[in-house]
Amino acid sequence: MNILDKSVEFMKYDHNDKKYGLVLLIQLMIKVLAILGCHNKAFRITSILFRTGWAGSESVGLAIAKDYFIMRPEIGQTIAQKFINEQAPLPHTEKFFTDPAEMLDGIITVLKAPITGEKGALLIKYSYYFPLFIKYFDVEAVAERYNIILEPSWAGFCEENILIYTQYDFPIYIQVYEVRDKTFIDQLQSNLTPMNVGPSWFIDHTRFITNAPNAVRDIDIIIVAAWAKYKRHEAFFQALSKQNATTPLRKLNIVCVGYPGDLTKDDIMGFAHEANLRDQVTIYEWITPEAVSALQQRAKVNLLWSKFEGNNRAIIEGMFCNTPVILREGHNYGEQYDFINSQTGHFANETTLYPTLIAMLDNPGDYHPRQYVLEHRNCIRATEIMSLCIKERELQQQRPWTTGLTVKVNNLHGMSYMEPASKEIMDCYDELARYIKS
Secondary structure (H helix, E strand, O other): OOHHHHHHHHHHHHHHHHHHHHHHHHHOHHHHHHHHHOOHHHHHHHHHHHHHOOOOOHHHHHHHHHHHHHHOOHHHHHHHHHHOOOOOOOOOHHHHHOOOOHEEOOOOOEEEEEEEEEEEEEEEEEEHHHHHHHHHHHHHHHHHHHEEEEEEOOOOOHHHHHHHHHHHHOOOOEEEOHHHHHHHHHHHHOEEEEEOOOOOOOOOOOOOOOOOOOOOOOEEEEEEEOOOOOOOOOHHHHHHHHHHHHHOOOOOOEEEEEEEEOHHHHHHHHHHOOOHHHHHHHEEEEOOOOHHHHHHHHEEEEEEEOOOOEEEOOHHHHHHHOOOOOEEEEOOOOOOOOOOOOOOEEEEEEOHHHHHHHHHHHHHHHHHHHHHHHOOOOHHHHHHHHHHHHHHHHHOOOOOOOOOOOEEEEEOOOOOOOOOOOOOHHHHHHHOOEOOOO
C-alpha cells in the first residue's frame, strides 16, 4: 500500500476509540452547516461520520438523523427528494433507468403473494437500489398490497439510502446484522422495523456443500473477494511477508477467487510478488458458484481480511463447505460475532495471523463449521425470523397472517428462490410492473 492509502485506512479504521476530539470538531462543522441551512451537506457529513465508528459518532448520527427525519420531517423529506432526484445511471444500474421492470425478480423479489385481506411481502436487495425503488415505483400503492423488506449492502445505517424510507406512515422492515446499527434503528423510533438477519444468512446450502470424508484438502488458504482495495489482499500478503522476515514461512498454497473492482487480477498477483509469495498464489477470476464451491471444498482455511464492508457471504459459503474462517479482528465495528467461534474459526490481526493460521492447518479436526451454520445460520431459519417479525406486526394491526414467506437465496448479482416459486408468486411480478410510475 502506498503512503496515501495507508494514511486513509489509518484515519478511517484504526484506533477509533481515540478519535472523540475529531468527532467533536466534525460535529461543530455539522452544526454550522445546519445553521446556514445547508442541511443536505450537513447530513452527508453526518452519514460519513457515523459509518466510521469513531468514538461518539453514533450519538452524533442518531441526534442529527432524529432531528432531520423524525422531529423535522420536512427537512428529511427535502433531503430524501434531492437524494432520489440526483440518482444517476451507473454501469450496473443503467438498465434500470431505461426499464425499471428489470429490477423485478432478482433485485425486487416477491416472498409472499397477497391474498384476500392479507398482505404479501417483497424484498429489495442492495442499498443502491433502495432510492431507485422510490424513484420509479408507486411505493404507497405497493405497500397497500405488500410488506416491504430492505436488505442493505453495507454497515452504517445512518444514510440516505435507508432514511428516505422514514417518510412513509407504514412499516418498512430492514435487515440488521450489526449491533450498532440495530441500536441506531431502535433509538430512531421511526417506521423502520429491524429484523435480526443479514445477507450472509441466505446462502444456498445445497450448492455449497462439504466434500467427501476422504477428499484431499490441498489448498491452505482461500480468499474469495473482489479485486478491490477494501478487501486488503495487499495487507494480507504483507502480513505474511513480515512474518517471513523473522521466522521462515511454511510454504503455503494460496488461492484467490474474485472479479475486477478498483483493482485487477494483475494487481493482486503484483501484491503477492512484492511479498515474495507469487509462486504460492493461484488466481481464479469470474468463475461459477459451483467452481467456487469446489475450491472451498479443497481449502483448509477461508480468509476475509477487510476492515469494513457489509455482511459478507463468502465466509458463510465456506462454512457450508466445512471450511473454517479467519476474520480480520475489528471487522466493521469490532463486534464479536457469534458465528465466529470454536467450531467455525478465529479472529486475527497482523501479528496473530500466521500462528492462528498454522494452528488451524495443523488441527483441522477441531472445526465443524457446516454443522454450526446448518443449525444456527441458514436461509430457512432466516426466512422464519423475517416471517415471524412481520406476522407479529400484522397481528398487532389486526390484519391476518396465515402463510409464511418463501425461501430465497442470494447469488453474486441478485436473488433467486431456494425452490421453484409458486404461480401465485410469479404472477405478482406482472402486478408490480403496473406500479411503475409513468
